[in-house]
Amino acid sequence: MARVRRLLGLALLISALLRPAAAGPAEDLSRGLAITDPLALRELDRRDHRDDGSTHPGFGLRQMLDPSSSGPLHNDRLFALPAMTALRAELDDEFLNYQQARPGQTLRLFDRDRLYADATRFVLAGIVNRLDRGFVAADGCGEIRLIYRPIDDAAGAPQRLPMTLNIVLRATAAGIACREVARRWLAAGEWPDTGADLARRLIAADGPLALLGPADIDRIEINLQIATMPAAAGGAFRADYLMKVFRFDPASQRYQAAPMENQIDRDKLLADRDLGSRFKRWLLQPENFAAFDRGTLFVPEAYLAHSAIAATPAAFTHSELRLAFGLAGQGTPDPLFSDDDVVAALQRAADRGVALQNIRSPAGFARRLNDITCSGCHQTLGIGGFHFPGVDGSAESASRAAAPGSPHFVGDQPRRRDIVAAIRDGRAPDYSRGFTDRPQLRGATALNGTDDDGWGAACGLAGPDGTIDPSFGNWRCAAGLTCQPVRGAAAFPIGMCFVGHR
Structure with a gap:
């Protein structure tokens, strides 16, 4: 047992470090879909230090959250901004609740003093095109994600803290259609430019980022390694990750905690069996079951949580995922969804001629139930608990990171590219996706060389x-x-x- 756990940890490490290489098929797949050039990101992050005639302020965190100020926005100032005070209070409460729920456990907590310090700052570590999420966007165009990582400069050499802060932008801005957004992104993927030259083209008048700015913010997403636990005798090292979402509240002028998309509140559904029964009936309706299978389901807020804890190393076996989520599967005490419920839903879909793509058994249902949640997605093979840790361009001689995205991030690029190309060409996109663990077969040939x-x-x-x-x-x-x-x-x-x- 201990040997297998060690093998699991070793596989996680080797897969994270080796599976997509920086150059080659993995990098080519993300061209036009993500910006990972460290020098280009550094230029976009520090536009207030440049004078090249461009009027675009860039995408540093100060430009996005405190555009009327000047100078670097270190974290002591960031978390003191009126708009961010509720966010900080929520994080502090989550740390307190986490500790109180684990009395007697040996925990190495995330260092909040470093996070809030004047020597720490967030740097732009990646920009990701998510037009593939058009099915949840009001305008049908999806999102653009700005990924930031905190850097602590106190020790002399910058140190990255295990956390990401994502600013999620609506993909379209005034005066530009979704089809044009898709065209600009895919065209940018063909540019030979790198570094500062690439950054300037991205924010030029005809670039994909030209019209985006603070007015386009939809929400802020937080993912941080809240604690680590050293391996006990015969056990495995463990790290827990806290995830939360914040939306701007016009009344209070603050970012307030919001329901997390598709993060099903397991505890609430099991404690309130009437609410759980309503959720069960809703999910097993044929049209919802079909969207669930395709990965395009949008769970109503009544069934959602405002925070989530995900454990790493990932729970790969169906049994562990079942125990982690606790709503379906053989061996689950008093499950909300029995195997008979799932078999009946599969039969109803077949009777109606609905061709399911992924769920073909109760085990597949349980896997998808975990897979659509934020915590379930993160409990697959990420890099240190993140699917896009981003590149490190903080050093003056920035070098390309070995793996800006996890194997699953790489594996999803063919599907995302198909969707963006369909939007550009005026065709109906196929938004369906496979399980997070393994990409759809429609992109298998494009993944040759990535060792998926x-x-x-x-x-x-x-x-x-x-x-x-x-x-x-x-x-x-x-x-x-x-x-x-x-x-x-x-x-x-x-x-x-x-x-x-x-």
Whole structure:
């Protein structure tokens, strides 16, 4: 058992460091979909230090959250801004609640003194095109995400803290259509420019970022490593991540905690069985079940939580995910969704001629139920708990990060590109997606060279009778690897790709 846990941790590390390389197929996939050039990001982050005739202020955190001020916005000033005081208070409350819920545990808490210090600042670590989220946007155009990482300069050499702050922008601005936004992004992916030259083109009058600014902010998302726990005897190291979403409240002029998209409030649904029953009826309605299968479901706020804790290393086996979410699956005490409920829903879909893409069994249903949540998505193979940790351009001689995005970020790029191209061309986009663990087969050829099915990947594990659960039948391992149980339980429908034989 301990040996398998060590293998899991090693697979996580090797996959994070090696699986997409900086140059080559992984980088090519994100061209026109994400900005990861560290020198370009540094230029966009520090526009107030430049004088090249451009009128665009850039996308530093000061320009986005305190545009009327001048000078660097260090975190002591940031969290003292009137708009940010409620956000800071919410974070402090979350830390208190987290500690109180774990009395007697050995916790190494995130250092909030460093986060709020005058020597710490947020730097722009990536910009990600999410036009693939047009199905949830009011204008049908999706989002642009600005990813920031906190840097502590107190020790001399800048140190990145394990946290991201995302500013989510509405993708369209006044005077530009969604189709034109898509065209500009894909065109930018063909530019040969790098560094400051790329930054200037991105914010030029005809660039994809030209018209975006503070007025386009939709929300702020926080993801931080709230605590780590050293490995106990025979156990595994663990890190917990706090995730929250904040929206601007015009009445208070502050960013206030908001329901998290599709973060189903498990505890509330299990405590209030009437509410849980309503959610069950709603989700199993054929039209909602079909959207659930396609990954385009939008869960009503009545069923959502305002915060989430995700544990890393990821719980790869179906059993662990079932226990983490606790609403469905064999062995779950008094489940909200029984296997019979799922089988009946699958039969109703078949009777109506609905072709499901992902959910073909109760195990697939349980996996998708976890997969659509913020915490479930983060409990897959991210890099240190993040799917887009971003690049580090803080040093004067900025060098390209080995992996700005997780293997799943890389694996999702063909799907995102198809959607952006469809929007550009005036075609109806196919917003469907596979499970977070494994990309859809429609992009498989584009992923050649990224080792998406390599060591550490989730895979469909054959049971004692040699069969693989139909929801995971296409989750196979690369040549030379076999699908093996993570914790020695051969009955689990999901394993991991390792060297050797079972």
